[in-house]
Each structure stands twice: as C-alpha cells, then as structure tokens.
Amino acid sequence: MSQILTLIAPPGGLAAPDLARTREALAALGASAGTPDWLAPAEAADLPFAELAPDQAIAAARAALGEAPIDLIAQPAEGRRKALLLADMDSTIVTSETLDEIAAYAGLKERIAEITRRSMNGELDFRQALIERVGMLEGLSAEALERTWEATEMTPGAGALVATMRAHGAHCAIVSGGFTFFTGRVADRLGFHAHYSNTLLVADGKLTGKVGEPILDRDAKLATLKRLAAELSLPLTATLTVGDGANDLAMLQAAGLGVAFRAKPVVAAAARARVDHADLRALLFAQGYRAAEISAA
Template sequence: MTHILTLVAQLEATSLTDAVVNRVRDAVRGGAPTVLSPGEAVDIPLAAPPDPAPLAAALGGAAIDAIVVKARGRRKALLVADMDSTIIQGETLDELAAFAGIGEKIAAITARAMNGELDFKQALRERVAMLKGLPVDRLERTWERIRMTHGARELVATMRARGAMTALVSGGFSFFTGRVAQALGFDLHRSNVLLDDGAVLTGAVGEPILDRDTKLATLRALAEQRGLKLSASMAVGDGANDLDMLQAAGLGVAFHAKPVVAAAAKARVDHAGLRALLFAQGYPATAFTGVD
C-alpha cells in the first residue's frame, strides 16, 4: 500500500464507530484499518490516493477529518507552525484592538488579509497604526486572555520527543510568540516586533516585516540547517500568508483555515484539534507526550 488515509473525529460532535470506518473503507477500497485512538482516529491503507467524491459521500458531512499521506516518510523531522488561530485560539492583534475600542474595525481587516484579499504587509502596518497610543500594559492583559488550541502541547512535545525541530513562525508579534514558544516548548520562534516608547505603542512595526515569503524562507532554511529534504517537514497554518509554506512542506496542513487556504493546501483539518497532525504521522495516542 502506497498511501494512508487517516480519519480523525471531533469527539465533541461525533466518534469513529466501526460502521463509519467500514463504510469509508469500502468507499475507498482500503485495507484493514489500524486504530490510533479508539473512537477518535484510524489509519486505512490505500493502494492509491482515493477519489474525493466517494470518500465525502461515505463521511456524510460528519465532523470527521480525512487526511491522505504517502505511507513512506510519514513522520516528520521539522514542524513549522503559525501562531494566531492555529497554535493559539484567536488573533492577538484583534484582541489588542478590543482594548483600544476598535476591535470590530481591525478584525474586519484581519479577516480580509488572512483570506488573501489584502497585501499582508500593508494590512499589518495599517492595523498597527490604529493602535498608536495604546498603553503597553495592554499586551500583558492580552496575553492573560490567550488560550492554546487543543492538542498544541501534545503536538510540540511529541514531535520534540522524537527528535524533530519545532518552530513557531508568525506574522504576529514577538511579545506573544516568545511566551507561547516558552509555554509549549518550541525550539525557536520568529515574528514581528511591535514598537513602543516604553509607555505606549508608537503605531509602527519593526522592519522588515515577516510575511508569507519569510515563512517559506524560514521553512527552507531550517530544513537545510537540519540536513533535511522538504519532504521531511510539516507546516500548519490558517491564513493566506501561510499558503506558500504549506504547499512547500512535505505535509502542509490548513488548520480550520480560510477558504482560499483550505482549497489550495495538500491537507486540511476542519473539525479536530492539533492532535490530528500527530495521527496523520501515524502516531497512536498512546505515544503522545505532554497530553493536555
């Protein structure tokens, strides 16, 4: 068998029963399934990538993600992850804007930028300029509101335990990436810098701005640094500025992504949490470390 179909259920909404698994197996003409987590995740070996239509029909709109990967080289030695709306819930810039009383205005620009409708650099400068004069202590108060995405800690800890490098690469801000990286154990983080005068934000962001080109360049540089082919890498993100690195990585996963990203990525997770990225690599739940 040359490929693997991994099914991952959103347990809050459904579960992988034998009936569901057998129905999918028949639809894709797969081999005997391997349970990775009872009711949550299974692997189904395939002789070739499945036809999407029968697979979708077999799933019947259930909250179950279907990820197809090559059987060879499933486990990745490099993880490059976006932060906002991927490793953490929500957008930190939008949270900051809420303290300035312009949350809805900035959130609208964020949504358009993440869907690829606006130039990322221009949109970032525009939004940051609107925060001019915001007291710097609002950064700490925003950090107190941040919640990690379910499975983030397991993803980073399990991959690191197996020798992988893990990098948090974000178009967001270093104030937050540094704290998230430390909390979850990422090996390194790269992001933008919000400028302040010691008391309030100046309304400017440090140059050069980390954008989609930088994310792709970072993926390539880290792979080269580790002596890895890009096929040995995994990238995950949700916005248009993640798309280039998702397409270049050995396994690029659009995570609860904007439509333009979900449509173009090699793999997508629309329902489950970040544990799905471990299941897609063939890890059973019993092998996870750092369990949330």
C-alpha cells in the first residue's frame, strides 16, 4: 500500500471497532485498505491504504469516527521516518507562552496574552506584536525570567520525542519566536542539538523593553528549516516540523511532515497534519515508531 493513515488517541482511547469503521469508510470510497497494524495497544495504529488522496482518507475517517478524540495523520508510506526535527517552543514543547508568563510579574498578563493570542492566530503582524509586548515590560526586573522558568512545564511526550529521534540519528532543534533565555534551557533539559530564537535585552538587571535584532519571525523559521536541511544534505521531505501559531505555518507547510499541535484555528485549518488530542509522542507514531522503540526522556 502506498499510503498510511495513522490513528492516534490518548492512552486507552483507540479500539479495534474504531479501526474497523475507518477501514469500511475508506473502502466505501473505493480505496484498497490493508490490515491495521497496532503501534501501541489501545493508543496508535497504522492503516495502509491506496487509491485515495490523504485528505480524502482523513475526511472519510473523521466522518466515521465522529467526535471521538482520535487524531488522524495520512501520508505516503515511503520515507515516514524523518531525519530532522524542527520544533516551536511556546505552547508546543512547553505548555505555556513564556512571554505571557513573564508579563504576569508586571501585572500585564491578560493584556499581553490577548496580543499573543491575536498574533498566534494570524490577526497581527508577528514582528510588531513582539516589539509591542516586550516594550510594555521595560523596567521589569530580570528576576521575572528566572521565576518564569521555574514554573515552566514541558509538554507531555516532548522528552520522548527528542530522545527517540536522537537515538535513531535525527538532528533535533528548537526554532522559536520566544527568547534564548528559555530555548537554551529547554534544549539542555530535553536534549535538542540546537536552538534558535530571539534575544530579550537586559541592562542593569532590568528588561530594556527591546528585542535584539534580527528578530526571528515566520520567515526566519522557514529559512531555518531550509538552512538546516541543506547543511545536513537532506531533502525537505525528510524533515518534521511542529508548532501551534501562525508564525509556524510556513515551516509546517514546507516540511515533509508538518504537524499543527493543539494549534490556533487558522493554523489547524491550513496544516496538512494536526494533533489535537494525543501528546507529542503522536509525532513518533506518525513516523511509524512502535511503543517498544520509544526512548524514555
């Protein structure tokens, strides 16, 4: 079979009848559907198919499954395992938006979070929104950065994602519109090879309200993907990107597998692959990794 539809759910959320309904739905559209292959019991399975486009397979499966919290990723069977992972940080590798959390120490979290929300949904220019939000924090003690880091949580599955891909020879990097103060620490904790982000300027122990140039934005994320792929002598088809915001969309669309992870509506609607229910191990299942192959964080 030339295509694979991967069904992924939170642990215990996927059952044999789900696979049977999906297989029947594909067959009803004239597809050849193979035997399901469990990657993780009650959590993830592959369903090989042919004679149907990936988007048609996903639409048919979604109609068959209704509102069940099951993620669906369809792609060519060949070349599923990727050699480069490029991941957004905020609300992707970590559960929070770190700039919003810094703003809490200035009493501005709700105000800044609303600008963040609009920017990540593509309603505002990312560069200008970043400059505006950081400018509002001028004079805030740099201690707020450390306190924010202490409260920052890794997204479930992030450590396993990086550890497993590294164990199989992939290069793993963070690319973020956030700040080096955080991306460096996240990279160290989870084992990313590299991190690329913005610099939050500090002077005399306080935030200056400025961001170092050049600012890493949507275009820079795509450029980073292309540069790393070239440096590693990889085609873009061998790359995996993941993110949630509008500034991630260009790199999601350019990668061999670009996954919108619990993404903003504009991103979820435009991305070819999305994960709304499972954790970040879903990106491993999408590559065909079995539960026994997944490394501990």
